[in-house]
Amino acid sequence: MTKQLKAEIIAVGTELLLGQISNTNAQWLSQQLSMCGINVYSHAVVGDNLKRVEETFLQAHHRSDIIIVTGGLGPTEDDMTREAFQLVSNLKIQEDGPSMEKINAYFEKQGTVMTQNNRRQARVFEGAEVLANTRGMAPGMIVKHQDKVWIFLPGVPREMKHMTTDKVLPYLKKMISKEMTIKSKVLKSIGIGESRLEYELSDMIHTQTNPTIAPLAQDDGVVIRLTAKESSEDKVNDLLGQTEAQIRDKIGDYLYGTNDETIEHKVLSMLKARNKRIAAAESLTGGMFTAKLIAVEGASQVCSGGVICYDTKVKQDVLGVSTNTIQSKGTVSEACALEMAAKVRERLGADIGISFTGVAGPESIEGQPSGTVYIAICTDEERKVEKYSFQGDRNSNRKRATLKGFELLFNYMKQ
């Protein structure tokens, strides 16, 4: 067994204390450490003040085994993470050659003269493992000091995340258990609520400890994180595979992807695999569905575009929904949704037409309450329409409708 290590995360930066930015770094790092089986015992945020940073560092050194510090490594006088840690550790600071070369190269490429304060960013502690910054200038560092491990990372989330994934997590995994391999896998679901999912998996969640099974509700569906520890990569993969298979037995119908895959990625790749093009007729969603699909690289291969028929006249004149349907059934109706899907498919020459019509709110439309939404799908072989009654405000209703559209497409194509 490995000793239970205590970690803490310290963010340095007055902008956080002014509320100008949120400390998303602490959340992300906590997730990563938790997946490695390392417990985080506290987060702290301290301003750009040498004495207060020093005090925070001293306290951390006394109570934690692993201390991760984000921010305060930049070029200005306000950046004083190194100075504060020097007061705590008495370690020498020196210029790192490769980091300085990178900074010089950056300014040369920009064609601008480097101001001298940029040299400050290349300074590292003697004996530190220097972590190259592939997304910015200031390098990170891993410093062992009196049996404690200090990890210094840039405050810019993009730079911090790359450095953590590339260097810090492999280092920590190796450190916490020389004979153990720890690995996580995230299963992503759509169309099943958190409580229902927990109910279906309750036996496994409550009895199984390797891998652990942790469900978590997110905006776009419930994710299930599996974390396994074993003596080899092969064994850990076996264990994850077995548990994943058990979960798929119970709720496989709701699982669409793993790890970072999103439902729009999944739908896009299903469309590609089937060589199908899609077009959307969007009323209450107002372009939100298509904008989300087009956000994925390679969307042009499968998405023609769509018609945002917010106005009834646009449903008629541009899309070609019949006046009869609109007058007899209304725009918020099964019939109108089906016709919108069929017409957008036809007009844009797509294989699949999808439509969204409903009442975003807060006002009701045609006597239908806010949250009433119809979504239809039309293809060569099938025409189907679903009705929903969402309970949210205007924009949560629009977002839920968009997500339901992706869910319907996923369910339709996986058949």
Next chain:
Amino acid sequence: MTKQLKAEIIAVGTELLLGQISNTNAQWLSQQLSMCGINVYSHAVVGDNLKRVEETFLQAHHRSDIIIVTGGLGPTEDDMTREAFQLVSNLKIQEDGPSMEKINAYFEKQGTVMTQNNRRQARVFEGAEVLANTRGMAPGMIVKHQDKVWIFLPGVPREMKHMTTDKVLPYLKKMISKEMTIKSKVLKSIGIGESRLEYELSDMIHTQTNPTIAPLAQDDGVVIRLTAKESSEDKVNDLLGQTEAQIRDKIGDYLYGTNDETIEHKVLSMLKARNKRIAAAESLTGGMFTAKLIAVEGASQVCSGGVICYDTKVKQDVLGVSTNTIQSKGTVSEACALEMAAKVRERLGADIGISFTGVAGPESIEGQPSGTVYIAICTDEERKVEKYSFQGDRNSNRKRATLKGFELLFNYMKQ
């Protein structure tokens, strides 16, 4: 002069240390305190562990004047904020009648039996000022203990924010300066960068202390926060008005609104005031512009919808852009953008047509680099087109193009 008070914010909850949620409460509270002229010296997050919460509270009691605690007031055994503060303060805990009545009423209304642990939520410290929770069950508290002010708030952001706005901020404002009125106003700009804005206002920013002038770059433009202190409401309004007028003299052209107003709200209300309808032809933005406009209540009065002409064929067949334009100039061109704007206006019967065409990236199109974007506006009186070269990734280019569209409309209509 008032004494400079030190505040700190402590969040209690293991879910924060697991990274399941982000500590957005600390950011929001910091903004609010900063607007009252109170400096926040640290944020801390601690898990649901009695000893560690107690240690964190003890440290806070020694170093700060105002301590705000969020979370740990709920019904379960994990909620131990009260118990930890009792260890620090030795204050008695008692049940608050009105809070208990509210909790009972809640369960009666739901038609469910209250489990006994819900009583825990009604417990308050003897002598505390009880803060009714208008959005949930657990009340908040303001407790004066040994010259320090402790403020306990629920962890649910919605409940915490209402309680803070209704009760805590008025209390703090009164406390920090009995004869002073403090008021903030935010001026919102678009189309001017942060460094240029700071340059234009540098004299004022560096010399003026009442009101203070704080620029802050946000995703949708730079905002300027003015915070004034005076002996009466009238005087504070005068002071804010004078400074706002000075700022408008210098950069008034870029200011579109105040406080919570967004650029899409502003554009919507300008369209309403002018009784104009708009329609959009969106290629690279893929519906993002229209989705953002329709997010605002009342959009149906001014927005007809649009055509998402992502595919070249849709530009031709649905919108009616001429084959000649596309073949001779390309789809990423001034000519195509102008024709898209004119055609969408005509086809949807709108007063204003706006179009977006360009290269979202990462691949180049028609030899044009990623980030090249044309936006055109077409009305009865005017046809104009602008070219941009954005430097971001796929989705930041799409977002910047969308924002530029709103900026162009604002500039066009304010003439």
